[in-house]
Amino acid sequence: MQATTLWMFLWVLAFPALAAPLTARQTAPPGPPARATLANEPAAATQDFRFSPTIAEIRQVATMIPGDRALRINVLKFAESRRSKKFSVKGAPDEPSVQARTVFQVVYRDGTVMIDSGMDEQIHKFFGRGVAEPYDQAAAAEVARAVRAAKSIVVTHEHGDHVAGVIRTPFINDIAPKTVLTRAQVRTLETDPQMPEIKLTEEMARHYLVIDYEKYYPFAPGFVLIKAPGHTPGSQMIYVALQSGREYLFIGDTAWHMDGVRTVTGKAAPWITEDEPALAAQLRWLNGLFTTEKNLSIVVSHDDEQRQEYVAKGLLGGRLE
Numbered sequence: 001m002q003a004t005t006l007w008m009f010l011w012v013l014a015f016p017a018l019a020a021p022l023t024a025r026q027t028a029p030p031g032p033p034a035r036a037t038l039a040n041e042p043a044a045a046t047q048d049f050r051f052s053p054t055i056a057e058i059r060q061v062a063t064m065i066p067g068d069r070a071l072r073i074n075v076l077k078f079a080e081s082r083r084s085k086k087f088s089v090k091g092a093p094d095e096p097s098v099q100a101r102t103v104f105q106v107v108y109r110d111g112t113v114m115i116d117s118g119m120d121e122q123i124h125k126f127f128g129r130g131v132a133e134p135y136d137q138a139a140a141a142e143v144a145r146a147v148r149a150a151k152s153i154v155v156t157h158e159h160g161d162h163v164a165g166v167i168r169t170p171f172i173n174d175i176a177p178k179t180v181l182t183r184a185q186v187r188t189l190e191t192d193p194q195m196p197e198i199k200l201t202e203e204m205a206r207h208y209l210v211i212d213y214e215k216y217y218p219f220a221p222g223f224v225l226i227k228a229p230g231h232t233p234g235s236q237m238i239y240v241a242l243q244s245g246r247e248y249l250f251i252g253d254t255a256w257h258m259d260g261v262r263t264v265t266g267k268a269a270p271w272i273t274e275d276e277p278a279l280a281a282q283l284r285w286l287n288g289l290f291t292t293e294k295n296l297s298i299v300v301s302h303d304d305e306q307r308q309e310y311v312a313k314g315l316l317g318g319r320l321e
């Protein structure tokens, strides 16, 4: 036995837990670094290097901010786009489908957090491309009221139907400082906004609370931001666990209809540009969660059938508080 081998032998006796990764590192084959696999992870969730969060890590991050978790979550639809389903899910039949324009309100004992902020009617008209589509003035006013009353606002991504409510508002001085945007979202809004009306100047951007993070961000008790660039560079998913233990994952526009998650199928909308490999990895990951995590409700921003189903089941409240 050589001196170094003897030394390692003694080391292992003294610190077996430390020695294990050392040995693994020495014997690991060349290639991409191995990823730690947790026993309760669906395989699809851990094997794709393009999108590698795990539900175990997300749940752990959700514990990082002490305090009572949210009590309930509400949804409100304030407008609709009428589009053939074939655009939302590639290969779906060419049949009428409603894309709901929605916001979500996470209700804590002592205040609310808004997920997405709605949009005014002018931005809504942009999405209609000359066709007048339903815009519910009363519901939109409710959204504006809830955004103003919220403790904070986060957005799933920087498209007009999700972010305009915190940019094109007469109450910008109150709302901007409590709106949390990511650096990637601000970058798009400054340099490549979806429409000129939501462009931010550097000076405007300074009024928002801008954050940056690598993978996860613990936002509030039971509330985690998950970086998910793909639909847009600034896209993120939002995990919320309630005081009751129920869990939700808001996936923004990663899919436009839950069928996209169920069948791991992307969109076929020629007017948008997405990072398709990233989206494909996210859909595979979401499908793994959908299959294995029965306590977790995946929430698709624009799926009107899912919205009605979740409200009917009591998973989401159907009005804002």
Ligand SMILES: [Zn+2]
Pocket (backbone or CB within 6 Å): 159, 161, 162, 253, 301, 302
């Ligand atoms: Zn959208």
